[in-house]
Amino acid sequence: MYVLIVPASTPFVLLAVVMALSWWEDHVLPAPPAEPVDAPTEAPSAPAAPAQLADLSRVGTALTREVAGR
Secondary structure, eight states: HHHHHHHHHHHHHHHHHHHHHHHHHHSSOOOOOSSSSSOOOOOOOSOOOOOOOOOOHHHHHHHHHHTTTO
């Protein structure tokens, strides 16, 4: 008869262990700090000024003249 108690009680024992660990995590462990103390502040990744694009109109006309001259 005692042999049947162990398999039948195993799920309840595991549930009790999980609930005890959950309670221990909530009540015994210290709470994490709201903001990390040693975390460096990062600058925004966006560039300060937009990059200047080259004037491509001159390149286009130079290529057109080169193709037309063939």
